[in-house]
Amino acid sequence: MSTATKNLLEGVVTFLIGLPLWLFAGDVDVPVVTLTKVGVVMMCVGGVLVATGLYQSVRASGVNR
Numbered sequence: 696m697s698t699a700t701k702n703l704l705e706g707v708v709t710f711l712i713g714l715p716l717w718l719f720a721g722d723v724d725v726p727v728v729t730l731t732k733v734g735v736v737m738m739c740v741g742g743v744l745v746a747t748g749l750y751q752s753v754r755a756s757g758v759n760r
Contacts, residue, residue: 699751706744713737 716734723730 697752697755699748699755702744702748702751704748706741706746706748708741709744710738710741713741 713734713736716730717738718734720730720734
């Protein structure tokens with residue numbers, strides 16, 4: 696499995712874990728962190744990983760302008 700594929704897969708999984716935290720964990724009280732904020736951060740990290748994986752896959756395919 697290439698690095699681009701790993702980044703795409705990891706990004707999608709991270710985003711999909713962060714989404715329910717952001718949507719449904721507002722009423723859960725955790726002493727140190729707010730789970731909704733953790734969900735937003737996970738979705739941002741997942742989005743960056745997906746973008747990186749897409750960039751790497753386009754770059755590896757040799758598409759030139």
